[in-house]
Amino acid sequence: MKISADLRLLQSRLGHEFQRPELLVRALTHSSIASPTRPSNERLEFLGDRVLGLAMADALVRADRTAAEGQLAPRFNALVRKETCADVARETGVGEALKLGRSEMMSGGRRKEALLGDAMEAVIAAVYMDAGFEAARDMVLRLWGARIAAAEIDARDPKTALQEWAQARSQQPPRYVELERSGPDHEPVFTVEVRLDSGETEQARARTKRAAEQAAAKALLARMEN
Known part of the structure; x- marks a missing residue:
């Protein structure tokens, strides 16, 4: 062939x-x-x-x-x-x-x-x-x-890991806020911000809301652990 x-x-x-x-x-x-x-x-x-x-x-x-x-x-x-x-x-x-x-x-x-x-x-x-x-x-x-x-x-789930980090410091679970949804309906892009009680935040963009939340949690957790 x-x-x-x-x-x-x-x-x-x-x-x-x-x-x-x-x-x-x-x-x-x-x-x-x-x-x-x-x-x-x-x-x-x-x-x-x-x-x-x-x-x-x-x-x-x-x-x-x-x-x-x-x-x-x-x-x-x-x-x-x-x-x-x-x-x-x-x-x-x-x-x-x-x-x-x-x-x-x-x-x-x-x-x-x-x-x-x-x-x-x-x-x-x-x-x-x-x-x-x-x-x-x-x-x-x-x-x-x-x-x-x-x-x-x-293998670490970023949202779970960030929640455990916050709870270990007597904080409420992180909050996730959808800041923007752009692009066509068949291919949206989500911008999400994760917020901690202590004031720290991080944003991320992805093709799905879940992926954006995971990416934001991962970025914030990395910053807080460092």
Whole structure:
């Protein structure tokens, strides 16, 4: 099967040259453009989620041979959550290569967290089906890179950690105020400010209100702890 220049570029970024490039094409085909002769990536996404989970569980156990299950679980969740998969998809250009229906494309589908995360998982499954688990695992470890080493830090939920910090100092739980919502309805950007009783504040912007709250909490907690 002959593939386009953009798919060759994506293969280069992924670090895997497909023997069966039709698997990559399927991994990039969203249900909005699927047909009986052009299957969507949903089944691959289901499989890729499991391949990613095994690769990450194996990597974490090998990286820290003394960590208890209670320490490994939050690190694992931080690495396999949809937001992390979406970040990797953006970095590798998966979103740019997605095949979408017109309505999904017009609504900003290439930038949606869930859609990008699903596509990244589908790509992992495509590599697994093309060359086996070791190839898929090696790609995952390469693309996730420093995130694996930083998993213990990322596993901390910033809002929970900031609330615990405040309560330990006899303060009320932090308050989160939405300052602004900008951008089109299909792709809003939220600006949120977190406030402590003691007067300290921090602001952050993100594509979802929850992500903005998390980012603001993380920034304020880092400043207060330092």
